[in-house]
Amino acid sequence: MEDNKAIKEFIQSELIKDKSISANLKVTDNLIETGIIDSLGIQKLLAYLETTFSVQIADDELIPDNFQTIEAIFLFLKGKKREG
Amino acid sequence: MNEMHVYLLQHLLQDSANRYPDQEAVVYKESSITYADLNIKSDQLSQALIQLGVKTGDRVGLMLNKSIESVICIFGTLKSGATYVPIDPSAPVSRIKYIINNCEIQLLLTSGQGADKLIPDLDTNSALRKVLITEGDAQQLTEQCKNLEIIPWEGLLLNRRGRIKLNIADINPAYILHTSGSTGLPKGVVISHLNALIFINMASDFFRINATDRLCCHAPLHFDLSVFDIFAAIKSGATIIMIPEFLSMFPVKLAEYIDKNNISVWNSVSSVLASLAYRGGLENFQFESLHIVHFSGDIMPVKYLRILKKHIKNASFYNIYGQTEANSSMCYQIKDIPDDNAWKIPIGKPFPNFEVFAINGDNRIISSPGEEGELYVKSATVAIGYWRDEKMTDEKFITDPHDSSHNPKVYKTGDIVRIDNDGNYLFVGRKDRVVKSRGYRIELDEIEVTLNNHPLINQTAAINVPDELIGNRIVAYVSPIEERKLETGDLLDHCSKFLPNYMIPEVIEISDSLPATSNGKVDRNVLKDKAILKYTN
Numbered sequence A: 001m002e003d004n005k006a007i008k009e010f011i012q013s014e015l016i017k018d019k020s021i022s023a024n025l026k027v028t029d030n031l032i033e034t035g036i037i038d039s040l041g042i043q044k045l046l047a048y049l050e051t052t053f054s055v056q057i058a059d060d061e062l063i064p065d066n067f068q069t070i071e072a073i074f075l076f077l078k079g080k081k082r083e084g
Numbered sequence B: 001m002n003e004m005h006v007y008l009l010q011h012l013l014q015d016s017a018n019r020y021p022d023q024e025a026v027v028y029k030e031s032s033i034t035y036a037d038l039n040i041k042s043d044q045l046s047q048a049l050i051q052l053g054v055k056t057g058d059r060v061g062l063m064l065n066k067s068i069e070s071v072i073c074i075f076g077t078l079k080s081g082a083t084y085v086p087i088d089p090s091a092p093v094s095r096i097k098y099i100i101n102n103c104e105i106q107l108l109l110t111s112g113q114g115a116d117k118l119i120p121d122l123d124t125n126s127a128l129r130k131v132l133i134t135e136g137d138a139q140q141l142t143e144q145c146k147n148l149e150i151i152p153w154e155g156l157l158l159n160r161r162g163r164i165k166l167n168i169a170d171i172n173p174a175y176i177l178h179t180s181g182s183t184g185l186p187k188g189v190v191i192s193h194l195n196a197l198i199f200i201n202m203a204s205d206f207f208r209i210n211a212t213d214r215l216c217c218h219a220p221l222h223f224d225l226s227v228f229d230i231f232a233a234i235k236s237g238a239t240i241i242m243i244p245e246f247l248s249m250f251p252v253k254l255a256e257y258i259d260k261n262n263i264s265v266w267n268s269v270s271s272v273l274a275s276l277a278y279r280g281g282l283e284n285f286q287f288e289s290l291h292i293v294h295f296s297g298d299i300m301p302v303k304y305l306r307i308l309k310k311h312i313k314n315a316s317f318y319n320i321y322g323q324t325e326a327n328s329s330m331c332y333q334i335k336d337i338p339d340d341n342a343w344k345i346p347i348g349k350p351f352p353n354f355e356v357f358a359i360n361g362d363n364r365i366i367s368s369p370g371e372e373g374e375l376y377v378k379s380a381t382v383a384i385g386y387w388r389d390e391k392m393t394d395e396k397f398i399t400d401p402h403d404s405s406h407n408p409k410v411y412k413t414g415d416i417v418r419i420d421n422d423g424n425y426l427f428v429g430r431k432d433r434v435v436k437s438r439g440y441r442i443e444l445d446e447i448e449v450t451l452n453n454h455p456l457i458n459q460t461a462a463i464n465v466p467d468e469l470i471g472n473r474i475v476a477y478v479s480p481i482e483e484r485k486l487e488t489g490d491l492l493d494h495c496s497k498f499l500p501n502y503m504i505p506e507v508i509e510i511s512d513s514l515p516a517t518s519n520g521k522v523d524r525n526v527l528k529d530k531a532i533l534k535y536t537n
Helices: A002-015 A021-022 A039-052 A070-083 B008-017 B035-051 B068-079 B092-102 B112-121 B138-144 B193-205 B224-237 B243-248 B251-262 B270-279 B302-311 B390-396 B444-452 B488-498 B524-535
Strands: B024-029 B031-034 B059-063 B082-085 B107-110 B130-133 B148-153 B173-179 B185-193 B214-217 B239-242 B265-269 B292-296 B314-322 B327-334 B355-359 B374-379 B398-401 B409-419 B427-431 B434-437 B442-445 B457-467 B471-482 B508-510
Touching: A002 A021, A002 A039, A002 A070, A021 B193, A021 B488, A039 A070, A039 B243, A039 B270, A070 B292, B008 B068, B008 B193, B008 B251, B024 B068, B024 B442, B031 B035, B031 B442, B035 B068, B035 B302, B035 B355, B059 B068, B068 B082, B092 B112, B092 B488, B107 B112, B112 B130, B112 B138, B130 B138, B138 B148, B138 B374, B173 B193, B185 B193, B185 B471, B193 B224, B193 B327, B214 B224, B224 B239, B224 B251, B243 B251, B251 B270, B302 B314, B355 B409, B390 B398, B390 B409, B409 B524, B434 B471, B442 B444, B444 B457, B444 B471, B444 B488, B457 B524, B488 B508
Parallel strands: B024 B239, B059 B082, B059 B107, B082 B173, B107 B130, B130 B148, B214 B239, B214 B265, B265 B292, B292 B314, B471 B508
Antiparallel strands: B024 B031, B173 B185, B314 B327, B355 B374, B374 B409, B398 B409, B409 B427, B434 B442, B457 B471
16 A cells, blocks of 8 residues: 555645645545646656556556546556566 | 528528538537537527526636537527637636636536536625536535526526527627736637638638538637637538547547547647657557648647658648637648658648738848748738737737738737748747747746745746647746745645646746846846756656
C-alpha cells in the first residue's frame, strides 16, 4: 500500500492546484471525470510513474481503465510489476 | 419540400431538417439525434426559454460539456432570439461568475454537476436568476438555493408545438466567446449571425462538406473551432461526432474512436494531433473515411505531421490560421513535407472572401519575401468587437488604414508575419505577450496580474517555454514582499481560484528578488533564457 500512498501524494502535490480539493482526495475518486487528470496532467503522471516505479507504459496501456482512480493506477502497476 | 432561405444561423438547421429529416445530426457516445428531432427539440426549447422570460438580444449562458443536449441548447437559444455564451464548466467559479455578471446572464443552461459547483458561491448581487439543468436533481438544488429558480429539463419540452417567429437582424450577436485578457479578466468576443454565416458558407464550399460527411467536434463549445464543426456540419446535412473530453488524454482510444465512428473531417488544435502521432498507435488503424484533417492553434512539429500523413493515407492536411475575432482567414494545404525537421509550416494564403495584409514599422504594406509586418484581416467575418469594452474594441477593430473609400473595418491581429517566395504567409511571432498552449490563447499578462493580486507577492514574471508537444509550457518567477515567506502550494491554490487549468503555471519559482533591467523593470529576457535552459524537455 506504500505505492498507493506515493501515487496519491504525487497527484495531490503535482496535479491538483486547489488545496481544498487536494486535501479531500480519496483513492476511489474518479480522476478523469473530476478533471484532476487532464491532457497535461497525464503526461506528468506518466513520467512520474515510469521513473518512480521503473516501468515502461505502452501506448495501448494508456487507457481510461488504468487511470480512472488511484486504486486503478495502483492495480495496473501491480499487474505490470508481476509481468516484469 | 419547402424552399428555405438561410439568413440566420438557426436557419441552417431548419433548412437541413427539411432536406434530411432522418439523417443523424449529432452522435455522442452511444446516442444520437436526427435532424428532424434536433429541429423540433430546439424549437420546443426556444418556446420554453421565451416562456421563462428570455427576450431577443438577451445573453443565455451554456455551461455544458459536449452532449446531444448541448447542440439542442445552442439552437434553442438562437431560435429564442438570444445570444449564446458558452462557459467552460471546468473554469474556476470566480471566472464563471465574472462572465455571468459581465454578460448579465439571467438564465443559465447547465448540468447538475455544473450547478452544484456554482450555486453555493453565487452572491446576491449576481445577475443570474434562473438555472435550467439538463441532468441531475433539481429538487435538491432548489433546497440549496432560495434565490434562484431551478428548472429541470425533464418535461420542459413536452406539449410544445410549432415555431416562434421572430424578427432578428442578421447583424445581431449570435454568440460571445471568451478569451484570455491582458487586464487579468477574460474578454468576450461578440460574433454576429452574419459574421458566422459568411464564414460557414465559405468554409463548407471551400472544403466541399456534404451530407455524407461525419465531422468531429473535438474543441469545447467555448472554443471557436467548434463553430466550424457544428454549423458547417448542420449546413451540409452532415453528422457531428462529438468527441468526449476525456479521450484527448488517451491517444490510442481517440484513434480508435475516429476510426470506429468513420469520421471524415477532423478539426483540432495541433497538440491533439501531435499526441495522436506520438502515442496513438496509428499503424493499427485504417482511417478509411478520414479525408480532411485541419490543424491550428499552435505550431505542428514536422516529425509528427510526417507520421500522421503516413498513416492517414486518404486525407488532405491543412494548416488553418485564424483567431476568434476574425474566424479562420487563411490556410495552407500540406503537399510535400521537406526533409528538414525545422521546416516551419506556412499559414498560407487567405480564403476567397478574405483580404489580409501586413504592415511594417514604416507603415507600409509588406510585399517582398523576407519583410516582416503585423497582420491585418479584412472580411465580413470580422467580429462586432469585445463585449462592453469600447477601448479595446477601438484598438483592435480599426478602419483599414490603407483604404479610406468606405471605412471598411479590419482586425489587427498582433501576429507578426512574413511572406515566403511562393507568396505564402509565415507566422513569425507576436507583437505582445500572447502565447498558445495546447491551442489555448494565453495572455502572459493575465497570469502576472493574477499572481500580483496575491497579498504577499512583490514581483512576478510569467514566461513561456516552447514545447514541441503542447506549444508552450508556462513557468512563473515570483518574489515576496519584504520579509514574508511564500509557499508554491499557496500560490498554485491562489491561481486555481482565478485561472483555468491551462493557464496555471506548471512551475512557480520563488526567489527573494527578480533580475531587473537598467530602468528597474523585471528583466523577462534573463528569466526566459533561464527558463528555457532549465525546463526545455
